[in-house]
Every structure is written in C-alpha cells, then in structure tokens.
Amino acid sequence: MTNFLLRRLFSAVVLLVAVSFLAYVLLFPTAGDISRNILGENATEAQVALKNQELGLDQPLMIQYFAWFMKAISGDLGVSYFSSQPVWDTLMIRLPVTLSLVIVVTLLTGVLAFAAGIYAAVRKGWVDRTLQILATLGDALPPFIVALFLVTYFAIQQKVFPATGFIPLTESPAGWVRTITLPVIALAIGGVAGVAQQVRSATLGVLRNDYIRTVRSRGLSERRIILTSVLRNASTNGLTSLAVQVVGILGGAVVIEVVFALPGLGSLAVEATSRTDLPLIVGVILAVVLIVVAVNLIVDVLVAWLNPKVRLS
Numbered sequence: 398m399t400n401f402l403l404r405r406l407f408s409a410v411v412l413l414v415a416v417s418f419l420a421y422v423l424l425f426p427t428a429g430d431i432s433r434n435i436l437g438e439n440a441t442e443a444q445v446a447l448k449n450q451e452l453g454l455d456q457p458l459m460i461q462y463f464a465w466f467m468k469a470i471s472g473d474l475g476v477s478y479f480s481s482q483p484v485w486d487t488l489m490i491r492l493p494v495t496l497s498l499v500i501v502v503t504l505l506t507g508v509l510a511f512a513a514g515i516y517a518a519v520r521k522g523w524v525d526r527t528l529q530i531l532a533t534l535g536d537a538l539p540p541f542i543v544a545l546f547l548v549t550y551f552a553i554q555q556k557v558f559p560a561t562g563f564i565p566l567t568e569s570p571a572g573w574v575r576t577i578t579l580p581v582i583a584l585a586i587g588g589v590a591g592v593a594q595q596v597r598s599a600t601l602g603v604l605r606n607d608y609i610r611t612v613r614s615r616g617l618s619e620r621r622i623i624l625t626s627v628l629r630n631a632s633t634n635g636l637t638s639l640a641v642q643v644v645g646i647l648g649g650a651v652v653i654e655v656v657f658a659l660p661g662l663g664s665l666a667v668e669a670t671s672r673t674d675l676p677l678i679v680g681v682i683l684a685v686v687l688i689v690v691a692v693n694l695i696v697d698v699l700v701a702w703l704n705p706k707v708r709l710s
Contacts, residue, residue, distance in 0.1 A: 409690040416686050420679050421462045431673045475676035484680040494661035501581050502646050506588035514596025535590025540649040544583035544656045561658035580653050588642040599634035603627050640696040
C-alpha cells in the first residue's frame, strides 16, 4: 500500500507542474493585454511597455514560468495584478465556499447513487426502468437550468431558502445549511444520475457471478449478501465514476456560484479571467487541481482497499 500511495503522490506532483505550465503557455499570448487592462484604454504604449517590464511580462515564457515556479514551491503564488492582494490569501478566503459544495455534493452523490443503483439492480422491473428514465433526465438537465428553477421557486416565490449569499459553517451551522442547500441540489442531480447508472451496471454484473449463487446456497440472507459480497465488488466502478464526477462538479460550480452569488473559486475564476489576472488565474487552477487530486487519491485508496489487485497497477 505504501508504494501504491507514493506512486499516486508522485503522479499528483507531476500533474500539478504540468497543469501550471500549460496554464502559462495558454495565457502567454494575452500577456500584452494585461498591462493595458490595468492602466486603462487611455494608457500610452510607453506606459504599457513600462508596466510590462515592471510585472516581468516582457520576459520570455520560460523565464516567467521559472520565476513563478521557484516562488510557488516556497508557498508564494504571487500577487494579484489588480487588487495587489497575495493570491494565497485570496484563495484561502474563497476556498471554504467551494470545498463546502464539493464535499457535500460528493458525499450526497455517493450515498444516493449507491443506494439507488443497488436497489434498482436488485429489484429490477419498474424500479429499474424508472431509475434509467430519471438518470437520463438528470444527465440531460444542465446544472444552471436546475439552479434557475430552484432559486426562482424555492427562494424567490416560496422564500424557503435564501436566493444568494453564503454563511460560513463556523458562524452559523443552520445558516450554512440554508445557503448551500439549493446549490448542492443543483450540482448533485447530474452526478447522482451518472454514478447510479454505473453502480447499477456493476451490481447486475456481480449478481450474475457464480460465487453469489454459492453464497446464497449457504443460507445467508439476501440483505447480508448485498451489504457484503455485492456492495464490496460493485463499489470499484461506482467510486471511479464518482471521482470523475468531481471534475464535473467543479466545472458546474463555476456557473452555480455565479447564479447564487457564492464567493467561491468559481466566481473568482470568472472575475480573474475577465481581467486576465494571470497570478490569480493560475492560483485558482492549482486549487481546483488540488481538490481533484485529493478526491482521486481518496478514491484510489478506497478502491485499493476493496480490490487489492489495484495496488499492483
């Protein structure tokens, strides 16, 4: 298990370096516009050139990236071009909001998807057909459409939940629950649909295996068989699908945070991109990648625990 974890950690570090470099490569052509965005449209070419020199934007790509990378490995992600605030401090303010969404949506998706997928595979018939119809609808509905419906009906018309804003968990647990309920529902619907289908298919495959018939012949109850043999062997596909859904959750969070005016990484990414705030954009990208890497690492550990053969891959 130790070697397995070390390999995964090494892959995570390589991924972070590759993503940060790719972000610089993609944003490098826009470097000439950054200084003009800061100084305004009335700035002269001489002023823009001087600002480029001040920010180091007149340097070749590799020199810019290497200078940023050497600071980044010591924990310094630079300073925002527009607010002059350290990128790290800005991320620490916004990160709890996005983490609240990702953690709650991931846990809720996992619990509901596994329960629905296994129940449909075991019961079959109309239950199974209903799940497939609902899963298709869930996959087809964009999160922002669901979000607009939820905020219109439950927040504006019924006034059950607040339409916008975020209350930290440490400030008010009840307020935190009320402010994230609608965003969580909007993000979870598509994830539950996708993972439930994978769990259903994996469960049906396990139930066809000969060893399930052998276990049944020993007189064990169907419930015990499902909770031990079936669930353990069907979890691999479901957990892998859940890890993939986290990427979709983070992508959907960009829009959802804007709809509900949540001060998270998604809305920060929109703001930074619209202003071409290079240090802030790269910081947000790294934060998102770290979340994805952390979730995938946890899932890899769970899968390796459930299926020891995975540790050899």
